[in-house]
Amino acid sequence: MATLSRRPHRKSRTGCERCKKRKVKCDELKPACTNCLKHSVPCNILATSPSASASPGALVPTENGSSTMPKVADPSLDSSCNMPVVEGWQQAADLNILDLELLHNFCTSTCYTLHSDPTLKTLWAINVPKLGFKYDFVMHGILSLSALHLAYTRPERREWYISQATLQNQASLGLVTSILPNITDENCSAVYLFSTLTFILKLASPHKPGDLLVIGESGLQEWLALFRGMQAIILSSHDALESGVLGPMFAVGARRSRLRDVYTSEQSVEVMQLGNLRCAIQRHVIQPHLLLVYMDAIDELQKSFALAYNGAFEALETGEVFVFLFRVSEEYFRLLKDRTQESLAIFAYFCPISKRLEGNWWSKGLSSHLMSEIYPLLDEEHKLWVQWAMEEIGWLPTRETGY
Structure with missing residues (x-):
C-alpha cells in the first residue's frame, strides 16, 4: 500500500518574521502587517532580524507572536514546581510581554504625570485601567500613551516606542468606530476617556512642520473635532458620567x-x-x-x-x-x-x-x-x-x- 506523504509547505521568502514562524501569509503592510496589528504584537517588517536563541528558563516566542515558558522534559510534570501540566498549558501561559511592559509603565509612572491633583492622579492609576480592562479601545489608548511616555524617557529607543504607540493608536481608532454612533450611559465614560486620551496623544506625538495642531487644510483636525463633540456627550449623559468611575474628574473640573x-x-x-x-x-x-x-x-x-x-x-x-x-x-x-x-x-x-x-x-x-x-x-x-x-x-x- 502506498505511503501517504505530507504535502510540502511552500515557505515564504518575504514578510515579517512572526508570520513566517506562524506559517501564515503576510500582507507586508508597513509599518506593521495586518496579522501583527490584529494580535497587537511588534512587527519587524521594516527590518527583519534573526531570532536570538533562548537561554534555559527564558521566555521564548510562540506561533501567535506572544511569549511563553519553554516545555519541560517530562510532558506530564514540571519538575521545577512539581505541578502537573494541564492539557493546553502552552496556550494558557501565552503572554504579550510588550503590552505588559506598557501597562506596567502606565500604572507606575505615566498615570502620575497627567494631573497635579492627588485625587485625579489616583483616578488615572486605578479607575482608568479598570475601564481599559472592560473596553479594548480604551486599553489600546492607554498603551499608546504609555509607549509615547517611554519614547520620552528612553531616547535610545525613541523611534521604536513611537512606532508601537502608532500601532496601538490605530487599533484603538479601529475599535471605537463602531461605538461612537451608539453611546449609552454604560459606555459613555469609556468614550469620554477615549477622547481625553486622543487629545493627550496628539499633544505628545512628534509634531510635523505644517501641522497647526488645531486647523488643517481640510478644516478642524479630527482629534479636536472629536473632543469638541464630547460636549454633546456630557450634556446627554451628564448624570451617568458624574456617577461613574470618572466622576471625580468632573467634580474637580467643575x-x-x-x-x-x-x-x-x-x-x-x-x-x-x-x-x-x-x-x-x-x-x-x-x-x-x-x-x-x-x-x-x-x-x-x-x-x-x-x-x-x-x-x-x-x-x-x-x-x-x-x-x-x-x-x-x-x-x-x-x-x-x-x-x-x-x-x-x-x-x-x-x-x-x-x-x-x-x-x-x-x-x-x-x-x-x-x-x-x-x-x-x-x-x-x-x-x-x-x-x-x-x-x-x-x-x-x-x-x-x-x-
Missing part, C-alpha cells in the same frame, strides 16, 4: 471652572497686553458680526489669562488651558480656517497660556510649535500685534518661519 470665572476681573500686565490686542482689532474690523466673534473669543481668552497669571496657583491644569478652544464659537473656528489675520493673532495669544503646561513631558515645545505655524501666515502689520506673545514664550522667528 471647581476649577468656577475659579476661572471668579478671577476673570483680575488685572495684570499680561491681561493688559490682551487688552491692547482688543483695541487693535476694534480699530481695524468694521463688520459688526465679525467684531462680535473676535471680542467673544478674546473674552474667553482673558478668563484663561487671569487664572494662568494668578500667583495663587502653582500649577495650571490641562482643562484650564484648553477650555478656551471649547468655549469659542464655531464661527471663530471658521475664521481661523480661512486664516483671517485677526483670528490668527488671537490664537497667537493662546501660546503664552499653553506655555504654562510645558512642565509636562507630553506638552513640551507646544507653544513654540503653535507660534511657528501661526507667524508665517501673518502680514507685516499683524506680526507686530503678536510681538508680546512671542517674547512671552521666548520664541524667535527663523528663515523657515518668515524671518
Whole structure:
C-alpha cells in the first residue's frame, strides 16, 4: 500500500518574521502587517532580524507572536514546581510581554504625570485601567500613551516606542468606530476617556512642520473635532458620567471652572497686553458680526489669562488651558480656517497660556510649535500685534518661519 506523504509547505521568502514562524501569509503592510496589528504584537517588517536563541528558563516566542515558558522534559510534570501540566498549558501561559511592559509603565509612572491633583492622579492609576480592562479601545489608548511616555524617557529607543504607540493608536481608532454612533450611559465614560486620551496623544506625538495642531487644510483636525463633540456627550449623559468611575474628574473640573470665572476681573500686565490686542482689532474690523466673534473669543481668552497669571496657583491644569478652544464659537473656528489675520493673532495669544503646561513631558515645545505655524501666515502689520506673545514664550522667528 502506498505511503501517504505530507504535502510540502511552500515557505515564504518575504514578510515579517512572526508570520513566517506562524506559517501564515503576510500582507507586508508597513509599518506593521495586518496579522501583527490584529494580535497587537511588534512587527519587524521594516527590518527583519534573526531570532536570538533562548537561554534555559527564558521566555521564548510562540506561533501567535506572544511569549511563553519553554516545555519541560517530562510532558506530564514540571519538575521545577512539581505541578502537573494541564492539557493546553502552552496556550494558557501565552503572554504579550510588550503590552505588559506598557501597562506596567502606565500604572507606575505615566498615570502620575497627567494631573497635579492627588485625587485625579489616583483616578488615572486605578479607575482608568479598570475601564481599559472592560473596553479594548480604551486599553489600546492607554498603551499608546504609555509607549509615547517611554519614547520620552528612553531616547535610545525613541523611534521604536513611537512606532508601537502608532500601532496601538490605530487599533484603538479601529475599535471605537463602531461605538461612537451608539453611546449609552454604560459606555459613555469609556468614550469620554477615549477622547481625553486622543487629545493627550496628539499633544505628545512628534509634531510635523505644517501641522497647526488645531486647523488643517481640510478644516478642524479630527482629534479636536472629536473632543469638541464630547460636549454633546456630557450634556446627554451628564448624570451617568458624574456617577461613574470618572466622576471625580468632573467634580474637580467643575471647581476649577468656577475659579476661572471668579478671577476673570483680575488685572495684570499680561491681561493688559490682551487688552491692547482688543483695541487693535476694534480699530481695524468694521463688520459688526465679525467684531462680535473676535471680542467673544478674546473674552474667553482673558478668563484663561487671569487664572494662568494668578500667583495663587502653582500649577495650571490641562482643562484650564484648553477650555478656551471649547468655549469659542464655531464661527471663530471658521475664521481661523480661512486664516483671517485677526483670528490668527488671537490664537497667537493662546501660546503664552499653553506655555504654562510645558512642565509636562507630553506638552513640551507646544507653544513654540503653535507660534511657528501661526507667524508665517501673518502680514507685516499683524506680526507686530503678536510681538508680546512671542517674547512671552521666548520664541524667535527663523528663515523657515518668515524671518
